Amino acid sequence: MKPVEKKLIVNSEMENLLIELIKSMNECQRFYFSVAFINFSGLQLLLDPLKEAEKKGVKGKIITSTYLNFTDVKSLEKIGEFRNVNLKVFVTEKEIGFHTKAYIFEYIDSYKIIIGSSNITQSALKSNIEWNVKIVTKEDNQFIQDVLKEYDYLWNISEDVNLDFIKRYESFLESLGKIGNPHQIIYENKKYIVPNKMQKRAIENLERLRGFGEKKALVIAATGTGKTYMSAFDVKNSHPKKLLFIVHREEILKKAKETFEMLLPNEGVTFGFLTGNHKQRNVDYIFATIQTISKCLHEFKKNEFDYLIIDEAHHATSQTYQSVLNYFEPKFTLGMTATPERSDGNNVFDLFDNNVALEVRLHEALEDELVIPFHYFGITDIEGIDLSDVNIDDIAEVTKRLKINERVDFIIEKINFYGHDGNKRKVLGFCASVDHAQYMANEFNKRGYKSVCLHGNDLPVIRERYIKRLESDYDDLEFIFTVDIFNEGMDIPSINTVIMLRPTNSPIVFIQQLGRGLRKHAGKTFLTVLDFIGNHNKAFLIALALNGSRYYDKESLKVAIATGFANIPGCTHIQMDKISQERILAQIENENFNSMKYLKDEYYEFKKLNQGRIPYYLMDYLKYDGAPDPIKFIDREKSYLRFVAKVEKEESLNKLLLNNIFEEAIKELSSKLPLKRIYEFVIIRYLIGNEDITIETARQEVLKVVKDVDDDSIFHAFECLNQNYYDNVQKKGKPKLFQYNDGKLDKSQTFKGLLENNDYKKYIEDIINYGIIRYEMEFKSDYYGVPHFKLYEQYQMIDAALLSNYRKIHSSFRGSGLLANGNEYFLFIDLHKEKNIKESIKYKDKFINSQEFQWQSVNNTTQKSERGKNIIFNKQRGINLHLFIRKYREIDRKTQPFIYIGKGNSIHYEGEKPITVRIELENEVPPNLYIEFTKKV
Incomplete structure (x- = not known):
């Protein structure tokens, strides 16, 4: 009988072996593993499914080996804590190696077998290049019988893991450790180091x-x-x-x-x-x-x-x-x-x-392996703590509600269950207040866990003493409970555990606290992060912090949570228990990220982190990883300054904004944010200090920030700054800041007048500098050609006019699903109608897979029309089809941007008025983006 299912499992952004193992362990009736190596970095990721199996009475057998001495003692001891798992070790002797990597799952009338290359380590389960073949078949299949027979044979010749075995193995590893690393020999010429x-x-x-x-x-x-x-x-x-x-x-x-x-x-x-x-x-x-x-x-x-x-x-x-x-x-x-x-x-x-x-920023550092990966476990706090009706800023009340002995026991239980990397536990615990930190240290000490409380009022010499003690492998200090001093600046490289013991009310603070444990250190391969998530009404901010993007919408956040933050690179693992996940998803669904109330809350929280000072400038938001996106504030009030004036009721700002020309000028500049090409702002930055600028000088200035640029795009930028492509409505009431004369762009008298006032000048410079620096962060120094599109960047329809050097009124680039500039065709596609509105028509626009898309033209397009021919024979006719896609046209009454997924070519067509076209994409859509487009939460 043939297997009913065969599949190759590789570690990618779309899937990995860990996901398959967790799913299988949660569904099976019994499991049998045989792997050469188990280390704690991998085992920790399987602790929750092992616990769940124990609760359900699902039994398992695990065989591992002493081959190359890779299996660590901590893993053997941890597996031994599960009553439902029998553990044996194949002791390698002489020339016999042990290389098996097999995972067997037994169901009512079938088996799933995964055989391949992955041991139980974090990198083998998540990020290494691994091939594992999954086969699902009936139990009477000969292949299954052969695998089970071989497993039984290995089981019978392997040793039981008991206390005596563990002691002997531990002593052996310690003796090897005295003569160097027991299993790792690396060829390394230390004098030859290359840049990362x-x-x-x-x-x-x-x-x-x-x-x-x-x-x-x-x-x-x-x-x-x-x-x-x-x-x-x-x-x-x-x-x-x-x-x-x-x-x-x-x-x-x-x-x-x-x-x-x-x-x-x-x-x-x-x-x-x-x-x-x-x-x-x-x-x-x-x-x-x-x-x-x-x-x-x-x-x-x-x-x-x-x-x-x-x-x-x-x-x-x-x-x-x-x-x-x-x-x-x-x-x-x-x-x-x-x-x-x-x-x-x-x-x-x-x-x-x-x-x-x-x-x-953090995500890039993880991707480039500049910091160590982290294993984040979001744990629902105990029922006895109710934060649903408390203001998180009421520190005294939050502290009072968190100081419960039962919670201390629960925290210790979880710390012991999830464990840590390395021999000695080195923990930073972030608390709500000094009082809370002191309470935690006292309670942990009472229970035999050596702890101290450190806070901002402690003398530097005291801090240094306790940090040295925590870092020492020979000192019994294991926990430092703190409030604020480790958010930024203080560095303890060997920290292997961070515990979040307070409600998260700021993505910035969360990222700063997480970052305290991410520094590379000898003998540390990952950071354990335990976050105790209560029922407070801002729990969803954790998702903002972990998602790693300042620019988010409701839908992308929900998909990130539902997929376990699949966009996080490398061995980093993010897991929230079911209650926390559901609670956070419900909060996100009910929150309107565009409401004035939400924007005010976000602004005030940021102000608090700014030492309570009003953040007058956009540049303030570039200081912190996890800061809010001030473009949302601009969208609300047309300029950041007007938003701050409205929220703060600040007299000096209102006075500045009484000058209508100044307000219209900053609105005009702010409307271009975030920049999708940098040329205009580089030109303006130069003109702030100079009378005029030529094409050649502009080219030199642009080349300071990007690797290449074409003269036509710079000339087009001059034309745009001269307002050549504004319609009459756009021109009305807008000050003319620049004018094009005799091959040069000059400052207008209006702009000169504004720059003479130092206050006006500061705010104008702030918008320009923010635009340029943010562009550099998002687009780097690459040259994207014409049209100037970056793959997977967000765009509005009108952006296509600017970025393709369109030389007619730009506001005409709206409304239709297909817009054109010469041979450049721009397809703007909605996959669904507005969120929360029942879809009355069946949309034909859809992904067939990550490399093919089905698109339907507007209703009056025929195959014989020039436009029809250009679409269906685009490659032969030299027509570039650019695809821009969004999941929903609107979320919370706000128009959503499109994502550029690159160019495509028609490979099949059918029908008239409309024509249905199958388009092969030149770039396969990345897995995390494909999931976001296609998954419904």
Whole structure:
């Protein structure tokens, strides 16, 4: 009898072996595993299905081996805790290896067998290149009988895992550990280190900026992602004769100097320290603390150094740093920071001429493996805690409700169940208040878990003492409970567990807290994150933080939750229990992300993180990973300033906005955000400081931020700024800010007048800088040609006119599903009608699969018409079909953007008025996007 089902399972964005194993364990009657290796990074991902099987009485057998000593003791001990699982180990001797990777699931009248290459490790289950074949067939199949017979044979010759076996195996591994890593031999030439992806991108961008005469730049990347290495590589490329590297804390200085010495061994330069204890002034490359260099500035010439590096550049707005930056005149200054947020409210971007050479947020850092993966478990809090009727900002009341002994026991139970990476548990617990942190530390100590409470009022020396104790493998301190001091700045690389013990009321804070444990550290392969999710009304903010996108809608969030955040890269695993998932999905469904109430709440929460200061500028929102998208505020009131004035009832802002020309000017500039091409804003930025600009100068300015540009697009940008393609309605009431004369674009008298007022100028510059920097973050430095479309970016219909250099009134690019500019055809497609409105007509526009799409033309199109022929024979006729797709036209009464999925070619057609066309896409739609388009939640 033939198998009823065969399937190849690979690890991809669409699927992985872990998903298949969890599903199978939840549905089967018995399971049998035989794998060469089990380590805790993989086993932790299967703990919940193992527990669920235990509850249902589903029994299992697991065979693993001592082959190459990869299986760890912690995994054997953990499996032993499950009463429903029998565990045996095949002890490898002599030349016999043990390589099996088989997962067998027994059902009422059939078996599912998965045989392939995956052991139980996080990377084998989620991210490695693995091939596993799934076969489902009746139990009387000969293949099944052969597999079960072989399994029984292995089971009978393997050893039972009992306490005696574990002790012997543990002693053996410890003895091996004394002579080095028991199972890992890596060929590595330490002198030959190459830049990672992040470092390469930064170096390329720095090189380009310098090539166009820029003298300053900022690099933003998470702690532990290799910024110091990046700066050393850039120094190696640019060969400065003299270098000054400045840091805020002396302990960083030694590591920085060692990195430079290692990467520049044959450059013929000398290295030295300038600190309180060392005064090595007569060297080529000086590594100095800010405290020391600021006191001996005048011992150096102003142009002494060719290259100046400021580490932890968010401190550079302080007076001490300013004195140093204002004194020296280097050829180039590089700032590096994990966060451009600055507590004194000053703008770090301005210090580096708003040149952001690179920004790496959490998702990119995970994708490029610059930080370790995390395993997030969203756990429904105990029933005894009710936060449904409490304001999360009422810290005293929240604290009171969280201080319950039963909850402490529940938290400890979960910490013990999920475990941690490494031998010693090293935990940061984030609490609602100092009182709550102190309570948690006391209660944990009472139960025998060595803990301390640390908060902002503790002296630095006390903090450092406890951090060292937590980091030490030989100290019994395991838990630090804290409130705010570890959100940003404080670094404990060896942290292997983060527990969230307070309601999340800000995606920014959540990401900062999560980030505390993501730094790479020897012997640490993943971070365990336990989040205790209560029934408070903002629980859905967790989903915003985990989704990793500042730009979200209700539908994409719901799909992310329902698919276990499949868009998260690598071995990172996000799992919410069923109650938390349903609660969060219900909150998202009921929330209107476009309502004034929601926008105000989002704004006020952000203001709180801004030390309570009004965030007057759009640039403030670039400081934090997880910040709200201020474009939503602009959409509401036509300019960010008007939104703030309305929310704050701020008299000074209302006074500024009394000038109708100023308000119309910032509305005009704000309407172009977020930028889909950068040319116009680069031109405006230049014109703020200059009278006029030629095509050639504009080209040079644009090439500072992108790798290439065509002259026609720059000329088109000049025409757009001259308002050539506005209709009469658009022109009415809009100030003319620029005018095109004799091959040059000039500032109008109106614009000159606005720039003479410093307050007006600041807000205009803010819009321009925000537009440019945000564009660079989203589009990088790539050139997209004409039409200027980036795959999977969001667009409105009218954007196609601008980005294809359309030379007629742009507002005509609306209304129809097919718009054209010469040989460029733009297909704008709605997959469904409005969300929550019953669909009365059956839409024929649909995905056939991730590489093919079925599209129906407008009703009056015939096969013999020129337009019909251009569509159905597009390739032969040189017509480019560009597809833009959205799931719903409207959500919560707001028009949704389209997603550009690239070009396609007609491969089949049928019917008249309309014509139904099957289009083969030139780019296969990425799995996470395909799921979002096609999955209904």
